[in-house]
Amino acid sequence: xxxxxxxxxxxxxxxxxxxxxxxxxxxxxxxxxxxxxxxxxxxxxxxxxxxxxxxxxxxxxxxxxxxxxxxxxxxxxxxxxxxxxxxxxxxxxxxxxxxxxxxxxxxxxxxxxxxxxxxxxxxxxxxxxxxxxxxxxxxxxxxxxxxxxxxxxxxxxxxxxxxxxxxxxxxxxxxxxxxxxxxxxxxxxxxxxxxxxxxxxxxxxxxxxxxxxxxxxxxxxxxxxxxxxxxxxxxxxxxxxxxxxxxxxxxxxxxxxxxxxxxxxxxxxxxxxxxxxxxxxxxxxxxxxxxxxxxxxxxxxxxxxxxxxxxxxxxxxxxx
Amino acid sequence: xxxxxxxxxxxxxxxxxxxxxxxxxxxxxxxxxxxxxxxxxxxxxxxxxxxxxxxxxxxxxxxxxxxxxxxxxxxxxxxxxxxxxxxxxxxxxxxxxxxxxxxxxxxxxxxxxxxxxxxxxxxxxxxxxxxxxxxxxxxxxxxxxxxxxxxxxxxxxxxxxxxxxxxxxxxxxxxxxxxxxxxxxxxxxxxxxxxxxxxxxxxxxxxxxxxxxxxxxxxxxxxxxxxxxxxxxxxxxxxxxxxxxxxxxxxxxxxxxxxxxxxxxxxxxxxxxxxxxxxxxxxxxxxxxxxxxxxxxxxxxxxxxxxxxxxxxxxxxxxx
Numbered sequence: 001x002x003x004x005x006x007x008x009x010x011x012x013x014x015x016x017x018x019x020x021x022x023x024x025x026x027x028x029x030x031x032x033x034x035x036x037x038x039x040x041x042x043x044x045x046x047x048x049x050x051x052x053x054x055x056x057x058x059x060x061x062x063x064x065x066x067x068x069x070x071x072x073x074x075x076x077x078x079x080x081x082x083x084x085x086x087x088x089x090x091x092x093x094x095x096x097x098x099x100x101x102x103x104x105x106x107x108x109x110x111x112x113x114x115x116x117x118x119x120x121x122x123x124x125x126x127x128x129x130x131x132x133x134x135x136x137x138x139x140x141x142x143x144x145x146x147x148x149x150x151x152x153x154x155x156x157x158x159x160x161x162x163x164x165x166x167x168x169x170x171x172x173x174x175x176x177x178x179x180x181x182x183x184x185x186x187x188x189x190x191x192x193x194x195x196x197x198x199x200x201x202x203x204x205x206x207x208x209x210x211x212x213x214x215x216x217x218x219x220x221x222x223x224x225x226x227x228x229x230x231x232x233x234x235x236x237x238x239x240x241x242x243x244x245x246x247x248x249x250x251x252x253x254x255x256x257x258x259x260x261x262x263x264x265x266x267x268x269x270x271x272x273x274x275x276x277x278x279x280x281x282x283x284x285x286x287x288x289x290x291x292x293x294x295x296x297x298x299x300x301x302x303x304x305x306x307x308x309x310x311x312x313x314x315x316x317x318x319x320x
Numbered sequence: 321x322x323x324x325x326x327x328x329x330x331x332x333x334x335x336x337x338x339x340x341x342x343x344x345x346x347x348x349x350x351x352x353x354x355x356x357x358x359x360x361x362x363x364x365x366x367x368x369x370x371x372x373x374x375x376x377x378x379x380x381x382x383x384x385x386x387x388x389x390x391x392x393x394x395x396x397x398x399x400x401x402x403x404x405x406x407x408x409x410x411x412x413x414x415x416x417x418x419x420x421x422x423x424x425x426x427x428x429x430x431x432x433x434x435x436x437x438x439x440x441x442x443x444x445x446x447x448x449x450x451x452x453x454x455x456x457x458x459x460x461x462x463x464x465x466x467x468x469x470x471x472x473x474x475x476x477x478x479x480x481x482x483x484x485x486x487x488x489x490x491x492x493x494x495x496x497x498x499x500x501x502x503x504x505x506x507x508x509x510x511x512x513x514x515x516x517x518x519x520x521x522x523x524x525x526x527x528x529x530x531x532x533x534x535x536x537x538x539x540x541x542x543x544x545x546x547x548x549x550x551x552x553x554x555x556x557x558x559x560x561x562x563x564x565x566x567x568x569x570x571x572x573x574x575x576x577x578x579x580x581x582x583x584x585x586x587x588x589x590x591x592x593x594x595x596x597x598x599x600x601x602x603x604x605x606x607x608x609x610x611x612x613x614x615x616x617x618x619x620x621x622x623x624x625x626x627x628x629x630x631x632x633x634x635x636x637x638x639x640x
Contacts, residue, residue, distance in 0.1 A: 136480045150568075157472055159570025160456045163603050166567040171560065171598060174507075175495045185598065187494075240491065244564055247486040248470075250479025278491060278505065283483050 004064030009303030014089025041092035070307025078162030120302035122149020239274020324384030329623030334409025361412035390627025398482035440622035442469020559594020
C-alpha cells in the first residue's frame with residue numbers, strides 16, 4: 001500500500017481549534033475540530049490541542065507517515081522560538097510567553113514549528129492561493145483586528161523581535177480628530193477599517209441593523225447611506241495604509257482577506273482609488289490588489305504552511 | 321609579490337564622481353575623483369565614469385587583481401537589470417532607463433553590478449558601519465531628499481519593481497494643512513525633514529541665516545527660536561515616519577545619515593521621543609536608533625558593497 005507523507009496541522013483560534021492531516025500539496029486527508037476552552041486558560045487550551053493532535057495521529061496510522069507538525073496561532077508569536085504571547089481572545093497565557101512548539105513537539109515526538117496566523121495565512125495564500133508566483137507579496141487580514149503577513153523576496157519577513165506586520169496600527173489620520181484605537185495609539189488604520197470599526201462607524205452614522213461587518217456590507221449594497229459612508233471611510237483609510245506599504249516595500253501583489261472578501265467591490269474600488277492617490281504611479285501601475293482565494297481552507301493550509309515554510313528554510317529552527 | 325584581490329568602485333553623484341580600488345575588507349588602495357558633467361547629459365557622464373575607471377584599472381596593474389566592479393548611483397535604479405533612471409540632479413537621461421551596468425561591463429570587461437546609492441550606503445553601513453551585526457536594519461539618508469535602504473533578514477530588500485524604500489514619501493500629515501511635497505503628494509515626510517525642508521520651514525519661521533541644514537542646526541544650537549522650531553517639527557515628523565517603519569518591519573536597528581549626523585541630538589532626541597509615542601513599546605524597547613558611522617568613506621564603501629552584496633547572493637544577476 002502506498003503510504004502518503006503527511007503533515008499534522010494545528011490551528012489554534014480564540015473560538016475553535018482544529019487538527020488536520022494534509023499532504024505537502026495541501027490535500028486534506030483528516031480533520032477534527034472542537035471549541036477552544038479559551039476562558040479556562042493556557043493549560044486547558046494546550047491539553048485540547050494535544051488531544052486533537054493525538055486523534056489525528058491515530059487516524060494517520062491508516063493514512064500515511066506524519067513527518068512534522070505546523071501550528072498556526074491566533075495570538076502574537078515568536079516563531080523562531082516557537083513561543084506564544086497573550087492575546088485578548090486567549091486570556092490567561094503567560095506574559096513571558098508559552099513555548100507551545102516545544103510542548104507539542106515533546107508530547108507528540110514530532111518536529112514542530114509555529115507561526116502567528118496572519119503570517120501563516122500569508123504563506124498559505126502565497127503557496128496555494130492569490131499570492132502564487134509573487135516574489136514580494138503583502139497579505140492583510142481584516143477581521144476583529146487588522147494584521148498582515150509579508151512575503152519579501154520569497155521569504156516570510158518575521159521582524160527582529162518576532163513582531164512587525166502591524167499595518168493595522170500605522171497612523172492614517174494625524175489630525176486632532178483621529179479615532180483612538182484599542183491599542184492606545186490614535187488614528188490607527190484598525191480604528192477605521194477593521195470589521196468592528198466599520199460596524200461602529202456605521203452605527204455612529206445612524207445604521208441600526210445587525211452589528212456585523214457582513215450585515216453592514218449588505219445594508220450598503222441596499223443603499224443605506226450610513227453603511228455606505230462607513231465603507232467609504234474604511235476604503236479611504238485602507239488605501240492610505242496600503243500606500244505606505246507600497247512606498248516602503250514595493251510589493252507586486254497585495255492580497256486582502258476577511259472583510260475585503262465579504263465586502264468585495266464595496267471596499268476594493270474605493271481602496272484602490274485611495275491607494276493610487278497616495279502612492280507613486282511607478283509603484284502602483286504594475287501592482288495588483290486581489291481578494292484572498294483560500295476561503296474555508298485558509299486556516300488548515302495556514303497550519304500546513306507554518307511547517308512547510310520553516311522546513312524549506314535552510315537556517316530555520318524547529319522544536320523537536 | 322603578493323597581489324591583492326581588489327574591487328573597482330564607481331560612485332556616480334550629481335556633483336562629483338569617483339573611481340576607487342578597495343579590498344573586499346574595505347581598505348582603500350586608490351581613488352580618483354572629478355566633477356560630474358551632469359548638465360551635459362548621460363553620454364558625457366558615462367564617458368567620464370569610464371575614463372575614471374580606466375585610470376583606476378591602470379593603477380591596479382601595480383596593486384593587485386581586479387575581480388569586479390560595483391557602481392553606486394545617485395538616481396533611481398533597477399539593480400537587478402543594472403539600469404539607471406532619470407533623476408533631478410542627472411538631467412537628460414533616457415526615461416526608459418540606461419543600462420549602465422552593461423555599458424561599464426562591456427567597456428571594462430569586468431563583472432559589474434549597480435545599486436541606487438541609498439541601497440548601496442545601507443549595505444555599506446550594514447557591513448562596515450553602524451549596522452554591523454543587525455539582521456534587520458533600516459538606513460535613512462536625509463539630504464536633499466529622504467531615501468532609505470532596507471536590509472531585511474540579512475539581505476537588501478529591493479522591491480518588486482526595483483523601487484521601494486521611499487520612506488521620504490510616506491504621509492506623516494493627513495490634515496488639510498499638510499505641506500505639498502516636490503513629488504506632488506501631500507504631507508510627505510520629506511516635506512518636513514529633508515535638509516532643504518528644514519531650511520525652508522526655518523525661513524518661514526523667521527530664520528534669516530545661511531540657507532543650509534548645517535547652518536540652521538548651528539543657529540538652533542545658539543538658541544534661534546525659528547531654527548529650533550524647524551528642527552522640532554522635523555523630529556516630530558521623522559519619529560512618525562520611523563514609527564510606521566517599526567510597526568511594519570520591526571527592525572532591530574535604524575541608522576540615520578546626513579542631516580541626522582550634522583544635527584545630532586538636536587534631531588535625534590525629538591525623533592526618538594516621537595517614535596516611541598507613535599509605536600508600540602514591544603517594538604521599540606530593544607530597538608536602537610543610531611547615526612551613521614562611515615562619514616567620508618560612505619560613498620566609496622557603498623560602491624564596493626554594490627558589488628560585494630550581489631556577488632554574495634547566489635541568485636544575483638551580474639552584467640559581464
